[in-house]
Amino acid sequence: QLVLTQxxxxxxxxxxxxxxxxxxxxxxxxxxxxxxxxxxxxxxxxLMNLNSDGSHNKGDGIPDRFSGSSSGAERYLTISSLQSDxxxxxxCQTWVTGxxxxxxxxxxxxx
Amino acid sequence: xxQLVESGGGLIQxxxxxxxxxxxxxxxxxxxYMNWVRQAPGMGLEWVSVIYSVGSTYYAxxxxxxxxxxxxxxxxxxxxxxxxxxxxxxxxxxCAREAYTYGPFDFWGQGxxxxxxx
Numbered sequence: 001q002l003v004l005t006q007x008x009x010x011x012x013x014x015x016x017x018x019x020x021x022x023x024x025x026x027x028x029x030x031x032x033x034x035x036x037x038x039x040x041x042x043x044x045x046x047l048m049n050l051n052s053d054g055s056h057n058k059g060d061g062i063p064d065r066f067s068g069s070s071s072g073a074e075r076y077l078t079i080s081s082l083q084s085d086x087x088x089x090x091x092c093q094t095w096v097t098g099x100x101x102x103x104x105x106x107x108x109x110x111x
Numbered sequence: 112x113x114q115l116v117e118s119g120g121g122l123i124q125x126x127x128x129x130x131x132x133x134x135x136x137x138x139x140x141x142x143x144y145m146n147w148v149r150q151a152p153g154m155g156l157e158w159v160s161v162i163y164s165v166g167s168t169y170y171a172x173x174x175x176x177x178x179x180x181x182x183x184x185x186x187x188x189x190x191x192x193x194x195x196x197x198x199x200x201x202x203x204x205x206c207a208r209e210a211y212t213y214g215p216f217d218f219w220g221q222g223x224x225x226x227x228x229x
Contacts, residue, residue: 034215043205043222044156049215057219091156095213098169100146104196
């Protein structure tokens with residue numbers, strides 16, 4: 001079964017960096033994923049597509065502070081120079097024939 | 112500019128029906144894979160349904176047999192017909208475009224709220 005696992009919460013200080021993790025279930029460790037950001041009371045926004053080799057393509061207007069990387073079953077989203085409006089929920093997402101899957105989301109708090 | 116605008120949400124009693132619309136601009140709905148995603152209050156994102164460019168449709172188990180995804184090419188609009196609604200279907204419903212065949216959701220609508228309550 002295709003499952004994406006995310007930690008429920010993360011925190012980091014203003015101006016610092018944070019690395020969020022999305023873990024693919026066994027048997028699906030080569031899959032690409034997408035990262036999405038959802039700020040409070042807003043709809044989701046596409047951040048990037050992230051491949052198993054770490055290559056990634058960002059959505060329109062996504063700043064260079066957002067980057068992605070991969071290692072085995074892990075897919076990472078790194079946000080550097082944290083700003084107050086980076087405080088949001090972050091979801092990973094993937095796909096196979098007939099199914100689309102979301103991780104449970106990570107709530108990022110900027111201290 | 113790509114835009115997706117949902118409409119049709121509202122308050123409906125359990126067992127009732129509702130049809131959501133998602134009007135697209137800046138691209139052709141029938142050329143892309145299009146999805147519905149929902150978010151219950153205080154919860155995460157849940158995928159609901161996808162329609163492929165060739166017309167194939169797929170559903171989450173939680174809505175299979177009750178919801179139907181479709182599109183009107185002449186109106187460049189995506190629909191979600193929701194029947195036999197349950198309290199647990201209460202959520203904000205988003206439409207989302209896949210960037211390419213089996214790809215990430217690259218554009219999202221702003222969402223429409225469906226409340227199922229007596």
